[in-house]
Amino acid sequence: MARYNEPIVDVDIHHKPRTDAEIVAYLPARWREYVAGDGHGNTDLVPVRHLGGGGLTPGSQADRWATDGSRPGSSLELMREQLLDRHNYWRVVLTHDQGEWAALHNPYFAREVTRAYNNWNIDTWLSWDDRFYSAVAVPNGEPEEAAKEIRRVGGHPRLVSVLLGVNALGRPFGDPLYHPIYEAAVEMGLQISVHPGPWNRPNSTVHSVGGGRGLTEWLSQAGQAGMAHIASMIVHGVFEKYPDLKVVIKEHGVTWLPSLMWRLDDNVDLLRHESPWVQRLPSEYIHDHIKLSTQPIEESSDDRRGLAKLLQSVEGMENLLCFSTDYPHPTDDEPEFAMRQFPAGWLPKVFCTNACDVYGWTPPPLPSSQRSLAGSTR
Amino acid sequence: MRRREELVQTSPTSERQADRGLSAAVDGMAFHEWTTMAELAPYLGKGWRDLLTALPPRQVEPQPLYRSPLGTKLDAAYGEEEYDSFQRLLLDAWSPDRVVLGYDRSILLTASASFYAAEEIIRAINTWTAEAWLARDERLHGLILVSGSLPEVAAQEIRRFARNDRMVGVAIGANALNLTFGHPVYHPIFEAAAEEGLPVVIQTGSDLAANLLTPPIAGGQSSSYGEYKTLNTQSHMSHVAAMILQGLFEKYADLRVLLVGGGLTWVPGEIWRLDYAYRFNHQSTPWLRRLPSAYFKESIRVSTYEMERSLSNDALAAVLSAAPWMRSSLVYTSGFPNRDCLAPDDVASRLPVDWVDDVVRNNALDLFRWPEGNL
Numbered sequence: 001m002a003r004y005n006e007p008i009v010d011v012d013i014h015h016k017p018r019t020d021a022e023i024v025a026y027l028p029a030r031w032r033e034y035v036a037g038d039g040h041g042n043t044d045l046v047p048v049r050h051l052g053g054g055g056l057t058p059g060s061q062a063d064r065w066a067t068d069g070s071r072p073g074s075s076l077e078l079m080r081e082q083l084l085d086r087h088n089y090w091r092v093v094l095t096h097d098q099g100e101w102a103a104l105h106n107p108y109f110a111r112e113v114t115r116a117y118n119n120w121n122i123d124t125w126l127s128w129d130d131r132f133y134s135a136v137a138v139p140n141g142e143p144e145e146a147a148k149e150i151r152r153v154g155g156h157p158r159l160v161s162v163l164l165g166v167n168a169l170g171r172p173f174g175d176p177l178y179h180p181i182y183e184a185a186v187e188m189g190l191q192i193s194v195h196p197g198p199w200n201r202p203n204s205t206v207h208s209v210g211g212g213r214g215l216t217e218w219l220s221q222a223g224q225a226g227m228a229h230i231a232s233m234i235v236h237g238v239f240e241k242y243p244d245l246k247v248v249i250k251e252h253g254v255t256w257l258p259s260l261m262w263r264l265d266d267n268v269d270l271l272r273h274e275s276p277w278v279q280r281l282p283s284e285y286i287h288d289h290i291k292l293s294t295q296p297i298e299e300s301s302d303d304r305r306g307l308a309k310l311l312q313s314v315e316g317m318e319n320l321l322c323f324s325t326d327y328p329h330p331t332d333d334e335p336e337f338a339m340r341q342f343p344a345g346w347l348p349k350v351f352c353t354n355a356c357d358v359y360g361w362t363p364p365p366l367p368s369s370q371r372s373l374a375g376s377t378r
Numbered sequence: 379m380r381r382r383e384e385l386v387q388t389s390p391t392s393e394r395q396a397d398r399g400l401s402a403a404v405d406g407m408a409f410h411e412w413t414t415m416a417e418l419a420p421y422l423g424k425g426w427r428d429l430l431t432a433l434p435p436r437q438v439e440p441q442p443l444y445r446s447p448l449g450t451k452l453d454a455a456y457g458e459e460e461y462d463s464f465q466r467l468l469l470d471a472w473s474p475d476r477v478v479l480g481y482d483r484s485i486l487l488t489a490s491a492s493f494y495a496a497e498e499i500i501r502a503i504n505t506w507t508a509e510a511w512l513a514r515d516e517r518l519h520g521l522i523l524v525s526g527s528l529p530e531v532a533a534q535e536i537r538r539f540a541r542n543d544r545m546v547g548v549a550i551g552a553n554a555l556n557l558t559f560g561h562p563v564y565h566p567i568f569e570a571a572a573e574e575g576l577p578v579v580i581q582t583g584s585d586l587a588a589n590l591l592t593p594p595i596a597g598g599q600s601s602s603y604g605e606y607k608t609l610n611t612q613s614h615m616s617h618v619a620a621m622i623l624q625g626l627f628e629k630y631a632d633l634r635v636l637l638v639g640g641g642l643t644w645v646p647g648e649i650w651r652l653d654y655a656y657r658f659n660h661q662s663t664p665w666l667r668r669l670p671s672a673y674f675k676e677s678i679r680v681s682t683y684e685m686e687r688s689l690s691n692d693a694l695a696a697v698l699s700a701a702p703w704m705r706s707s708l709v710y711t712s713g714f715p716n717r718d719c720l721a722p723d724d725v726a727s728r729l730p731v732d733w734v735d736d737v738v739r740n741n742a743l744d745l746f747r748w749p750e751g752n753l
Contacts, residue, residue: 171598208609209585210592211558211616213624216663220619220655220670221596223647224612228597235605255647258689258697262643263608265688270604273447283688300646301653301671306700310646313689313696331658 003339004347007090007364009355012195012250012293012324013083015094015125015134018074020045022124026116031109045113047103047166049197064328072328073097076128083327084131087335090352090364093193094125094134095250099165100197102140110139110168111149118153126158133359135161135193141168143177147184154188160359161193161248167229170205174232182242191358192247194229196222219331226252227260230290234264237277239289246358250293251326255307258314261286287316291358293324294350295333297341307341318346322355402475403722404742406681406711407521407579407638408468409482410511411460412503421502421509430495438495440486440587443594444603448717450482455715461514468714469515472721475739478519478746479511480579480638481549482716488525488551489587497531500524504535504545512544519546519746521579526554526564533570540574546746547577547636552584553617556591560620565629572630577679577745580617582610582639611640615648618678622652625665627673634745638681638711643689646701649674675703679745682725682737683713691728698730708737709745 017023023045024035035043064072064082073079083089096117104110114137125132136159138146150162162185169177173194185192196206206225212218226249239245264271264282271278300306311317321342326332335351342350348366356363412418415431422430430436455463468477484503490496500523507520522539524532532550539545548571555563559580571578585594586606593599595609614637627633652670656663666673689697698704708729713719726734743749 167598169598172600173597175598175601205593205596205598208593208595208612208616209553209558210556211620213558213561213620214662216623216655216659217560217616217619219658220623220652221615223651224596224615226597227612228595228600228609231605231608232597232601235600235602253647253651255650256644258693259611259641259643259647259686260608262686262689262693263611263641266684266686267604267608268688270446270448270607271602274602274604296651296654298647298650298654300650300700301669302646302650302701302703306646306650309696309700313693313700 002336003344004351005088006348006352006366008088008323008335008351009091010083010089010325010327011093011248011322011355012095012295013079013092013327014073014097014329015079016071016073016097017120018070023113023116023120026119027112031112034109045101046097047100047105061328061330076125079327080129083325084129089131091131091133091355091361093161093355093359094121094132095163095193095195096121096135096137098197099135099137099163099193099195101137101165102168103166103197107139107142110141111145114139115149118149122153122156126156133158133160135159135163136190137163138181139168140164140178140181143180147180150181150184150188150190154184154190159190161191164192164194166197167225172232173229174234174236174238176236179238179241182238182245186242186244189360192245193250194226194247195250196225196252222251223253223256227256230260230286231264234278234282234285235271235275237275239285240277240279246289246291248291248293248322248358250324251295252292253296253298254292254294254321255298255310257286257292257320258310258317261314287320291320291322291354293322294338295324295326296331297333297338299341308343312343318343318349319354321346321350322358323351402473403710403738405474405477405714405722406636406709406742406745407478407480407683408464408712408714408719409716410464410479410507411482411484412506413460418499418502418506421505422498426495426498430499436495438487438490438492438499439483440489440491440589442486442586443588444586444600444606446603446607450716452715452717452719461511463715465515468712469517472712474517474722476517476519476742476748478521478546479507480521480581481523482583484523485549485551485581485584486587488523488527488584489554489590490525490527491589493525493527493554496525497528501535504539508539508542508545519544521545521547521549522576523549523551524567525551526567529564529566533566536567536570536574536576547579549579549581552587552590553592554590558620559617560622560624560626562624568626568630568633572633575632575747577634577636579636579638580614582613585613611644614640615644618648618674619652622670622673623656623663623666625663627677628665628667634677634679636679636681636709636745639683639713641684641686642680642682642704642708643686643697645680645704645707646697649701675707678707679709679741680704680707681709681711683711683720684718685720685725685728694728695730698733705733705736706741708733709741710738
């Protein structure tokens with residue numbers, strides 16, 4: 001029996017169309033022609049990845065393909081069967097494949113593709129299941145255009161977030177150039193999702209000092225950019241400027257967060273000297289504005305309780321984590337696996353109420369035994 | 379952090395260590411630095427000497443991307459000859475058994491675009507260290523500074539000091555070829571170090587040279603020094619991942635690496651995550667025979683400089699209890715005379731009691747291959 005049987009919120013599930021033609025149908029005629037080209041399919045809707053695509057361990061994603069050949073994340077039936085109906089799913093935040101369109105080299109195409117994805121998302125997945133919520137796709141390389149798109153569709157009741165994939169301006173996400181996105185998000189009552197992707201370019205690096213060569217290096221170090229984005233948002237005063245803004249850092253891992261909090265606080269003198277709008281201790285901004293999705297959980301290879309020991313070294317860490325599977329990607333975490341990694345008393349928060357806190361949802365009724373474990377949700 | 383005044387007025391560490399029954403500390407790295415080219419002139423070849431000492435001064439050393447607006451050195455370390463303050467504030471006050479001298483500003487030379495000139499200056503710096511500094515106190519030991527720009531030249535420089543027992547390690551400096559240190563192009567350096575039995579030291583800050591094409595942190599350029607300093611650990615992360623996964627420690631099993639300047643709380647998560655990623659994709663690194671964590675535990679050491687200050691001793695104990703093998707990994711390094719440097723007692727007072735002897739002394743003796751016992 002699972003350690004937690006109450007309602008689950010999963011903040012990072014990747015959904016996509018069965019074929020790109022579904023999205024192309026939403027593009028204006030001029031851009032449909034652009035994609036069609038000479039008819040031999042040379043233009044992708046997603047940017048070129050410097051590492052290429054594909055799975056990790058051969059066959060690791062095999063069971064995520066539907067029997068009719070639909071690619072992973074494109075079959076509602078399979079997602080229900082493998083996840084939503086197998087576990088006690090209450091709500092899901094669908095995050096597209098990764099939100100990488102801002103890295104398309106052609107910014108005009110990026111605008112149209114994100115707009116098409118948003119329209120498709122509303123017409124399809126968000127109308128298919130009451131449990132589905134999602135994020136607005138934006139071309140973050142053009143923040144004013146992104147803000148327009150947020151205002152265009154952000155009023156939809158199931159769109160609860162803005163999805164920032166690769167940092168298309170080559171600057172971390174605290175930079176003032178991105179602030180129109182945050183302004184629009186706050187105005188529309190949306191939160192921010194930051195998601196990594198394998199787009200290690202000179203202007204949008206995922207790794208420091210030229211690292212990330214090869215898939216294992218990339219995967220093992222994918223947390224670095226998340227650290228930088230959090231530091232950047234604090235240093236640039238994003239949370240002083242937008243006190244209602246909340247950010248979920250997705251799929252960057254969790255083990256680096258305690259160290260980042262201490263290192264930020266270590267340097268508070270410098271940060272205040274250089275950025276006078278850093279008024280509180282940096283870790284306080286993290287407690288109030290940041291959450292991390294749990295996948296990929298870096299299970300300790302030292303001892304079974306290692307991860308919990310590390311996370312428990314920060315008071316209040318149980319309020320900062322939101323469960324996610326990353327379904328249907330090759331490294332997705334099964335709910336039962338994730339449940340084993342955290343202290344039992346954390347599970348109601350990690351699996352449900354922390355996400356409710358971010359998205360402003362009234363938590364579903366929990367049995368009294370679980371409620372007392374969860375405590376207040378602010 | 380200790381206030382600077384306290385550092386100056388502190389009683390000799392040896393007395394307090396005696397109270398606790400501790401043996402004297404071994405300092406895995408304090409910084410020493412030359413000030414003008416005139417100081418290095420005697421060690422430069424004639425042609426280079428004429429060129430590099432001519433006025434106006436030639437800029438061979440790259441600019442750093444960021445500088446601390448609050449300064450970097452202890453106030454007390456200003457205003458006298460460098461060796462005098464080194465002797466007064468470190469050797470006399472803290473009474474270490476041995477000190478390894480590292481490089482601070484000079485580390486940027488290893489990324490110089492004028493790399494032929496830089497190689498000559500680096501050679502001079504090494505000779506200057508060996509002759510001008512090591513002769514002053516038998517407790518002092520040096521690192522051979524090398525540049526990754528010309529790995530074969532670096533290997534020759536390492537072998538030049540093969541018979542000098544006082545030069546006890548290699549400071550590799552910047553990723554001058556814009557590749558992490560796992561890349562085979564740097565192997566001649568690691569090969570020479572492994573053959574000579576010298577550990578290789580990688581420092582944060584060496585990635586700050588403005589002409590490097592790779593940014594020192596992920597996610598785009600930081601806007602401030604404080605942001606960079608918070609995240610400077612990331613260069614260690616990338617180098618560790620690359621060195622282990624690209625098989626450096628399979629190729630050179632005796633090689634040891636010391637990471638300096640990035641603190642230590644990042645280590646457990648980094649190592650678990652390497653294991654995690656490896657398990658998913660081990661087929662693509664068939665040259666590895668063990669988990670990444672096994673290579674880390676055996677071959678990589680982590681300096682106590684600059685250990686994170688804003689966590690309680692209890693929280694630090696929790697981190698260390700999550701990765702108890704770090705007892706063999708941590709090496710006391712003072713980081714003197716930087717403003718965040720730590721006396722041996724400062725470090726000892728933060729660690730679990732039974733870790734202190736290993737971290738403050740034994741691990742450095744092992745790393746630098748010194749026999750047990752005082753000088």
